[in-house]
Amino acid sequence: MKLNKLVQLIDGKVLTDDSLGDRDIAGAMGADLMSDVLSSIKPDSVLLTGLCNPQVVRTALIADIRAIVFIRDKHPAQETIDLANAENIPLVTTSHGLYDACGVLFQAGLPSFETQTEDDCA
Amino acid sequence: MASKPPTISDKSAETVTRAEELAYELRIHEVMTENVFSLSPEMQMETALDIFQRERFSGAPVVQDGDLIGILSIEDLIRALREKHLTASVREYMTTELAIVRKSDPVVEALKTFSRTKYGRLPVLDEDGRLVGIITKGDISNGLLDALQRDYHAEELIRYRASHLFEDIISHRTSLILRYDIRQGDFIHGGFASSNIKRALLRLGAKPQLARRCGIAVYEAEMNLIIHTEHGGTLRVEIEPHKITMEAYDDGPGIEDVELAMKPGYSTATNEVREMGFGAGMGLVNIKRCVDEMRLISSTERGTNLYMIMYLNDAEDDPKMVS
Numbered sequence: 001m002k003l004n005k006l007v008q009l010i011d012g013k014v015l016t017d018d019s020l021g022d023r024d025i026a027g028a029m030g031a032d033l034m035s036d037v038l039s040s041i042k043p044d045s046v047l048l049t050g051l052c053n054p055q056v057v058r059t060a061l062i063a064d065i066r067a068i069v070f071i072r073d074k075h076p077a078q079e080t081i082d083l084a085n086a087e088n089i090p091l092v093t094t095s096h097g098l099y100d101a102c103g104v105l106f107q108a109g110l111p112s113f114e115t116q117t118e119d120d121c122a
Numbered sequence: 123m124a125s126k127p128p129t130i131s132d133k134s135a136e137t138v139t140r141a142e143e144l145a146y147e148l149r150i151h152e153v154m155t156e157n158v159f160s161l162s163p164e165m166q167m168e169t170a171l172d173i174f175q176r177e178r179f180s181g182a183p184v185v186q187d188g189d190l191i192g193i194l195s196i197e198d199l200i201r202a203l204r205e206k207h208l209t210a211s212v213r214e215y216m217t218t219e220l221a222i223v224r225k226s227d228p229v230v231e232a233l234k235t236f237s238r239t240k241y242g243r244l245p246v247l248d249e250d251g252r253l254v255g256i257i258t259k260g261d262i263s264n265g266l267l268d269a270l271q272r273d274y275h276a277e278e279l280i281r282y283r284a285s286h287l288f289e290d291i292i293s294h295r296t297s298l299i300l301r302y303d304i305r306q307g308d309f310i311h312g313g314f315a316s317s318n319i320k321r322a323l324l325r326l327g328a329k330p331q332l333a334r335r336c337g338i339a340v341y342e343a344e345m346n347l348i349i350h351t352e353h354g355g356t357l358r359v360e361i362e363p364h365k366i367t368m369e370a371y372d373d374g375p376g377i378e379d380v381e382l383a384m385k386p387g388y389s390t391a392t393n394e395v396r397e398m399g400f401g402a403g404m405g406l407v408n409i410k411r412c413v414d415e416m417r418l419i420s421s422t423e424r425g426t427n428l429y430m431i432m433y434l435n436d437a438e439d440d441p442k443m444v445s
Binding site: 033 | 309310312313314316317320330334337338341342345398399400402403404405407408411
């Protein structure tokens with residue numbers, strides 16, 4: 001799914017300078033614990049989260065996450081946005097809650113990219 | 123009429139493209155066409171027409187006693203054809219209102235002149251006012267493309283050199299060591315070292331999957347140094363052709379019960395740390411799952427040493443980094 005379609009589906013607002021709307025998103029995962037994300041997200045996904053600190057962007061860099069969606073209208077601090085701009089990771093905010101936003105995307109055909117706990121590191 | 127140049131803020135400067143930068147860096151003489159064919163003002167228009175047709179010119183400078191006095195363009199030739207006046211001299215039809223540029227000016231000067239005037243080509247003069255070339259929009263596009271290609275090759279070369287580092291250097295045991303000092307409580311920079319380690323591995327030719335696994339392991343270790351130590355610690359990554367050894371060490375407080383610390387979900391992190399998305403008791407578990415070998419040595423007297431090792435023996439894993 002193209003990122004700009006994803007943003008449209010969840011009535012999102014892009015917070016970074018370049019929306020990179022043409023970027024392909026292969027799947028999604030929703031979580032607030034960065035260790036959970038690091039242990040179980042597959043590459044090329046979007047991360048939906050309620051966490052707004054710069055670590056989310058670092059986690060995205062390490063785990064090859066292609067975009068981050070902040071739920072419940074959460075707005076990260078400027079330092080998080082600056083880091084995301086520097087590293088080319090688009091940030092999106094939506095008024096949907098985590099379950100809602102995940103549900104909308106899942107129904108639109110975006111698969112879960114969260115591996116089960118017994119799987120190896122992707 | 124001099125129009126005010128647009129103000130460039132820091133924000134918009136970041137989005138200036140390389141092509142735009144090059145328009146300021148490249149000089150006109152680097153992209154212009156040299157040794158241009160020039161016409162004499164006394165030449166008949168018919169002769170000029172023959173030359174234009176034979177040489178596929180769309181314009182040429184007119185020079186008298188070494189001085190540029192005009193430009194004859196294909197439009198001027200069309201005018202003479204319409205008026206059936208090919209016996210006239212070039213002087214009668216040439217354009218004498220000239221817009222010129224200097225050879226040492228940046229290319230952007232020529233671009234500005236093109237947008238200000240209707241001309242398709244500009245004579246280029248040297249410091250003494252002598253004609254040294256002609257510049258067209260096509261010359262500029264070609265010059266920019268060449269320069270962009272040179273940039274690209276330079277970047278490719280850096281990448282190539284890095285990925286062949288281990289092949290180029292002969293020793294009994296070659297390794298590259300990266301060290302990062304991690305400060306206790308420095309959450310803002312948490313992950314800075316790890317993302318640079320991951321980037322270095324990719325640059326050295328590691329496969330994305332390997333770089334990702336190393337990145338995840340070392341990121342968890344980096345966060346542990348930030349969260350759990352008294353005075354921070356050090357990340358040390360040694361890259362060898364056959365293995366990557368990542369080490370995180372600190373001087374305290376040490377882990378009281380290593381076995382317990384390895385249990386999924388066990389954590390001593392404060393609520394503040396948990397609010398930041400860490401301290402869920404999965405860090406060491408994650409590390410163990412990502413690397414080939416993990417050793418954790420800790421005592422309350424000496425602090426903690428965590429070794430994380432990835433072997434690259436499997437040729438499929440990473441051909442370039444295998445000697």
